[in-house]
Amino acid sequence: xxxxxxxxxxxxxxxxxxxxxxxxxxxxxxxPFSAGHEIIRQGKRDLTLxxxxxxxxxxxxxxxxxxxxxxAAWIGNVGAGLGHNFRRAAEATPPQIAITDYSNLTYATxxxxxxxxxxxxxxxxxxxxxxxxxTTAFRELDDPFTGERVMAVRAIPVDVAIVVAQRAxxxxxxxxxxxxxxxxxSVRAAERVIxxxxxxxxxxxxxxxxxxxxxxxxxxxxxxxxxxxxxxxPVDGYEExxxxxxxxxxxxxxxxxxxxxxxxxxxxxxxxxxxxLRKLGR
Amino acid sequence: MSARTLMVVAAxxxxxxxxxxxxxxxxxxxxxxxxxxxxxxxxVGLFENGLIREMPASxxxxxxxxxxxxxxxxxxxxxxDVMGMLQHGRVDVGFLGGAEVDARxxxxxxxxxxxxxxxxxxGSDIAAHAKRCVFIMEHERRRFVERTSxxxxxxxxxxxxITTLGVFALGAGAxxxxxxxxxxxxxxQVREETGFGLDFSAAEVTPEPNDLELAAIxxxxxxxxxxxxxx
Numbered sequence: 370x371x372x373x374x375x376x377x378x379x380x381x382x383x384x385x386x387x388x389x390x391x392x393x394x395x396x397x398x399x400x401p402f403s404a405g406h407e408i409i410r411q412g413k414r415d416l417t418l419x420x421x422x423x424x425x426x427x428x429x430x431x432x433x434x435x436x437x438x439x440x441a442a443w444i445g446n447v448g449a450g451l452g453h454n455f456r457r458a459a460e461a462t463p464p465q466i467a468i469t470d471y472s473n474l475t476y477a478t479x480x481x482x483x484x485x486x487x488x489x490x491x492x493x494x495x496x497x498x499x500x501x502x503x504t505t506a507f508r509e510l511d512d513p514f515t516g517e518r519v520m521a522v523r524a525i526p527v528d529v530a531i532v533v534a535q536r537a538x539x540x541x542x543x544x545x546x547x548x549x550x551x552x553x554x555s556v557r558a559a560e561r562v563i564x565x566x567x568x569x570x571x572x573x574x575x576x577x578x579x580x581x582x583x584x585x586x587x588x589x590x591x592x593x594x595x596x597x598x599x600x601x602x603p604v605d606g607y608e609e610x611x612x613x614x615x616x617x618x619x620x621x622x623x624x625x626x627x628x629x630x631x632x633x634x635x636x637x638x639x640x641x642x643x644x645x646l647r648k649l650g651r
Numbered sequence: 652m653s654a655r656t657l658m659v660v661a662a663x664x665x666x667x668x669x670x671x672x673x674x675x676x677x678x679x680x681x682x683x684x685x686x687x688x689x690x691x692x693x694x695v696g697l698f699e700n701g702l703i704r705e706m707p708a709s710x711x712x713x714x715x716x717x718x719x720x721x722x723x724x725x726x727x728x729x730x731x732d733v734m735g736m737l738q739h740g741r742v743d744v745g746f747l748g749g750a751e752v753d754a755r756x757x758x759x760x761x762x763x764x765x766x767x768x769x770x771x772x773x774g775s776d777i778a779a780h781a782k783r784c785v786f787i788m789e790h791e792r793r794r795f796v797e798r799t800s801x802x803x804x805x806x807x808x809x810x811x812x813i814t815t816l817g818v819f820a821l822g823a824g825a826x827x828x829x830x831x832x833x834x835x836x837x838x839x840q841v842r843e844e845t846g847f848g849l850d851f852s853a854a855e856v857t858p859e860p861n862d863l864e865l866a867a868i869x870x871x872x873x874x875x876x877x878x879x880x881x882x
Contacts, residue, residue, distance in 0.1 A: 397716030445769035459767035
């Protein structure tokens with residue numbers, strides 16, 4: 370069965386107002402910027418963004434007013450440091466977004482629990498840190514076997530995961546390589562999955578290397594073949610990180626007006642990823 | 652000699668041969684490359700995005716996900732796999748940076764006053780589980796405080812703090828002390844830039860890099876992007 374569709378239709382059908390959205394599985398790599406920009410163009414609202422790290426995409430979704438809450442380990446611009454929209458939203462009185470701070474490992478532990486359908490995971494991280502005071506996410510408890518104190522991390526459910534892969538078949542079976550971050554668990558935790566691939570391949574190619582099939586198609590709702598979907602983030606084997614684009618974004622969005630102008634130029638006035646790549650001179 | 656060059660070499664010297672290292676980004680990553688090229692050829696680098704490297708990246712790396720950091724990796728796996736190994740206790744030394752550090756070695760990368768910062772990333776996990784922690788920071792009074800208002804990362808043991816002015820020991824119940832000051836730096840200058848007391852009684856001068864280390868820095872940072880300049 371083919372699940373091939375466009376980013377526009379996939380976002381319209383599978384990303385809903387109020388969703389808990391994972392679009393950050395690869396940390397600095399394979400970030401679904403094209404789908405994020407489409408979410409902004411379609412004016413989705415009240416989203417909860419799930420970490421661990423999504424370089425500047427979450428800063429953009431926050432700036433566009435799509436976001437109610439963030440549950441992540443790191444929000445900013447990895448090359449340049451701070452994310453200006455995130456800061457403006459967090460520092461506003463009252464704050465425009467609710468933030469739950471995780472560390473990378475505790476986030477991964479929570480999404481692993483959701484992937485496995487259990488209520489919480491267990492870690493030794495964050496004890497004694499200020500993050501541990503967030504009792505909606507963390508509770509210390511006794512190891513029932515030894516009595517030792519350990520930290521429970523509540524399962525982090527995912528409504529929709531948006532994942533960039535190197536190649537996929539039309540059913541969404543996907544080969545991914547390079548660093549994986551939380552990709553495997555985020556897909557398994559999600560109620561819906563949008564799979565965006567650089568390349569469409571046959572089932573035979575997928576089955577030639579089943580160890581590389583990290584997303585099984587039966588979990589996938591929509592498949593989009595969209596080269597360059599992750600720009601300016603890197604895709605191992607296909608795309609280098611465009612450092613200059615991240616730096617330019619950082620400079621352009623120092624002020625709220627600067628962000629509005631950037632958004633108009635790079636999101637609102639660009640109908641789709643093909644037009645975006647043309648604008649980049651490709 | 653830029654302070655950053657001294658910091659990179661001081662970082663490299665924290666890595667012993669055969670050790671497993673969380674080298675993060677920027678200066679520590681250069682320190683890892685210098686250590687590998689000089690006294691620690693068998694060190695192994697772990698990256699929280701899922702990479703394991705036994706050879707330093709060739710080419711400019713801004714984030715750990717950049718393709719030069721993926722190329723020639725020994726293994727590419729998941730976050731929970733690599734950080735699980737960290738939690739298991741398999742990491743000897745972890746490098747961190749932050750906005751604020753206090754006399755006990757606590758690190759704040761989350762919020763200072765009303766200023767919201769990016770957050771922990773893997774920092775809190777590295778501090779909690781690495782056998783030794785090394786912090787690398789600009790030495791400014793506003794960053795070196797008696798107590799951080801927010802504890803993002805609480806180290807499990809003592810901390811070596813490498814700054815633009817010197818190398819210091821923090822945490823683990825002992826009073827903070829200066830291990831060495833960079834050439835030309837005075838204790839008065841350090842006191843003015845530090846919000847907590849320091850014991851200078853055993854402070855030495857940070858050794859200058861040797862020719863091998865300088866050659867390794869030039870190879871790892873050919874344009875001087877990270878190590879040139881007055882800082």
